Amino acid sequence: MIREMRESFGSELDCRVFNTLIYSCSKRGSVELSGKWFRMMLELGVQPNVATFGMVMGLYQKGWNVEEAEFSFAQMRSFGIICQSAYSAMITIYTRLSLYDKAEEVIGLMRDDKVVLNLENWLVLLNAYSQQGKLEKAEQLLVAMQEAKFSPTIVAYNILITGYGKASNMVAAQRLFSGIQNAGLEPDDTTYRSMIEGWGRVGNYKEAEWYYKELKRLGFKPNSPNLYTLINLQAEHGDEEGACRTLDDMLKIGCQYSSILGTLLKAYEKVGRIDKIPFLLKGSFYQHVTVNQNSCSILVIAYVKNLLVDEAIKLLGDKKWNDPVFEDNLYHLLICSCKELGHLDSAVKIYSLMPKSDDRPNLHISCTMIDIYTTMGQFNEGEKLYMKLKSSGIGLDVIAFSIVIRMYVKAGSLKDACSVLETMEKEKDMVPDIYLFRDMLRIYQQCGMMDKLNDLYFKILKSGVVWDQELYNCLINCCARALPVGELSRLFNEMLQRGFDPNTITFNVMLDVYAKAKLFNKARELFMMARKRGLVDVISYNTIIAAYGRKRDFKNMASTIHTMQFDGFSVSLEAYNCVLDAYGKEGQMESFRSVLQRMKNSSCTADHYTYNIMMNIYGELGWIDEVAGVLTELRECGLGPDLCSYNTLIKAYGIAGMVEDAVGLVKEMRQNGVEPDKITYTNLITTLQKNDKYLEAVKWSLWMKQRGL
Structure with a gap:
């Protein structure tokens, strides 16, 4: 148009x-x-x-x-x-x-x-400078306004007072307030409100309260910010009676209970005086909290957060609302809050007093409590909850199974942990997450279940789980004896290619794998890589020294010992044992004695393994006097022979033709509580056969069969 x-x-x-x-x-x-x-x-x-x-x-x-x-x-x-x-x-x-x-x-x-400029322009300019904190300019503008024949209005004074209040300059604000009447004006409600806010900002409760009372005396109504400011000051200065009056004023101006409660909690939490809240919540306010589930939940969470568990339990007992699902979620949230704050006893107290259904326990609450009982070492209580869940017919999810498994692992009940894993495997479509996979790997490794480890490895490959650095480390460390060397090597190389860093334990495991597989070049390369990354430790050196010993590579073995010392490590007992074993088996007795003397001069104290190596080497050479000397030294040091010692001695006595002494050792073993094994009897039978005691050898052979050996 x-x-x-x-x-x-x-x-x-x-x-x-x-x-x-x-x-x-x-x-x-x-x-x-x-x-x-x-x-x-x-x-x-x-x-x-x-x-x-x-x-x-x-x-x-x-x-x-x-x-x-x-x-x-x-x-x-x-x-x-x-x-x-x-x-x-x-x-x-x-x-x-x-x-x-x-x-x-x-x-x-x-x-x-x-x-x-008209009056509106002057006021807008005043506000612009005041809001920026340019209050000197604003006051100059007020003078210019008067010079331009505009009498200052109460609005102009209010703008400046508000600006000074925001700048926490209450001396200037008070000066302006006192000058209002001199200018022939009267303060209005905005003036008093601005003064309350200003004094509140500098924490002066006495002045803020005076202006608040004046505001009310003159028939003006406070606004919400005034009331919130006053509540914060009263919380800080411990004026609970004044706070009660302020709460009444909040209700009178139409503030919602939930909004008031939020402000009240924030003010008292800020000053660490949340314990005063029960004193303030009376009459209709407390009645509202008991019937409104949102306000009730906000308050009990605040109580629990501040260790007022008894107050929270009392409020939950007084509540009038009925919503079982919401209530369960609230209790779970309270228990989780206690757990996160480390207040485990409070969590147990809340759980023990909450309404429960024995036929239908809450899965999430039960799992959280099992986790809490595990942390507290109360494994029997955790197991009771698990049994209740199991008997109720409620299906456990991956998280629930993980929590129960970790409980049994921490309790040292690996057998029970394996039982739970078997139960989980029967569940259809139950795919463990990466954390549970790692737990499973560690459990099967500790139980020596190599077949399970092998199966689990290929299950992880097919699961589609996103592999991270920790999973690679865990798999290599746990599956070292369950997987072929080639697969472990592939896995390790893949880890490096994806930019993940093996830890020291992983390097040591792979060193051991390569050494035992006689892949000495790979072991050496791996050791150099670990050393370059600063991830070698004493175990790394022990492993590579043992590898060189097996290979009879004495040059590199000696060189590695020097490198070990150069890197700040003392030559360990394990390293000395490896070197002794290598030199002894190669018949280099001069080097053997030299290393033995060096070990004695160091701070290393011989262990069973050291003495057994010495007896084995001397025994193989038929040096029975030296064997006897080592045995005496072993007994005098307080260790005494162990199973391996006895087996070595029987073998040595056999080589030396001391048949009766060899047979006597079996009797001595039993007297000392050392149970003979298959090697014991095999060495004894070999001794008897070598010394033409065939009938005795047959008897001992029959004895072995009867023992199932």
């Missing part, structure tokens, strides 16, 4: 038509439609006037529409029109959005455009 009018009336169509439409939209608060009329006006070549810009800028100010406001403001200046309210609107928008630099630019444009 507008376009038709344009065609009919031509240049006679002016801004009055559009102003009428924009005014109508302005009354309705329709910002978007007003903007459309304004843009059409420009498209049709109709020049806006002062009233046009006043209306559209006023609308944009209400909606804080900065982009449209900037467009309209630029158009106004391009037409050379000066609309005082448009300047005010633009400055107000920028100030409200904290775009202070842009607000300053508009103030500069006002000077450039020689705008004659």
Whole structure:
């Protein structure tokens, strides 16, 4: 219709038509439609006037529409029109959005455009400087306002008092407040509210309370910020009676119970005085908390967080609402909060007093409690909960199985952990997560279940689980004896290619694997890699030294011992034992004695393994006197022979033809509580056969069969 009018009336169509439409939209608060009329006006070549810009800028100010406001403001200046309210609107928008630099630019444009300031302009400028904290400039502006024959209004004083309050300069704010009456004005409700906020910001409860009482005495109503400020001060200064009065005032002005409760908790938690909350919640307020499950839950969570478990339990006992699902979730949240805070006894107390269904226990609560009992070492209590879950017929999920398995592992009941794993494997579509897979690997390794480890490895490969660094380390460490060397090597190389870092244990495991597989070059390369990364330890050196010993590579063995010392490690007993064994078996007795002497001169004390190596080497050479000397030394040091010692001695006596002494050792073993094994009897029979005691050998052979050996 507008376009038709344009065609009919031509240049006679002016801004009055559009102003009428924009005014109508302005009354309705329709910002978007007003903007459309304004843009059409420009498209049709109709020049806006002062009233046009006043209306559209006023609308944009209400909606804080900065982009449209900037467009309209630029158009106004391009037409050379000066609309005082448009300047005010633009400055107000920028100030409200904290775009202070842009607000300053508009103030500069006002000077450039020689705008004659009206009262609104003066007040907007005062507010812009006050909001920025440029209060000296604001006071200078107040003086300039008076010089321009504008008497300061209470609004001007309120703006400055608010600014000083935000800057925590209450001396200046008090000076302005005292000057209000000297200027022939009276403070209004905003003045008192600003003073309350200012004194509250600097923590002066006495002054804030005085202004609050004056506000009420004069018949003014406090606003929500005043009440929140007062509650915070009362919490800080321990004025619970005053806080009760403030709570009543909050209810009178229409604040919601839930909002008040949130403010109250925040104030008292901040100062560590949450224990005073029960004193404040009385009458209708407490009644609301008992019937409103959201408020009830907020309060009990706060109580538990601050160790007021008894108060939380009392409130839960007084509650009037009935929502079993919500209640279960709330109890679970409380128990979890106690667990996270380390208040495990409180968690047990809450659980013991919560309503329960023996027929249908809550899976999540039960699992959390099993975890808590595990942490506390109360494994019997945790097992009882597991048995209840099991008998109830509730299906356990992966997390539940993980928690139960870890309980048994921590309790040292690996057999029970394996039983739970068997139960889990019977569940259809039960796919363990990466954490449970790692637990399973460790359990099977500790139980020596190599077949299970092998099966689990290939199950993990097919599971689709995303492998991380820890899983690679865990798999290699646990499956070292269950997987072929080639597969372990492939797995280790894949780990490196994917950018994951093996830990020291993984390096040591792979060193041991390569050494035992006689892949000495790979073992050496791996050792150098670990050393370059700074991940070698004493075990690494022991392993590579043992590998060189098996290979009879004495040069590299000796070199590695020097490197070990160069890297700051003392030569360990295990390293000495490996070197002794290697030299002894190769018959290099001079080197053997040299190493033995070096070991005795060091801080290393011989162990069973050391003595057994010595007896074995001397026995193989038929040096029975040396064997006897070692045995005497073994007994004198307080260790005494172990199973391996006896087996070695029987073998040595056999080589030396001391049959009766060999047979006597079996009797001695039993007397000392050492049970002979298959090797014992095999060595004894060999001794008898070598010394033509065939009948005795047959008897001992039959004895072995009877023993199932």
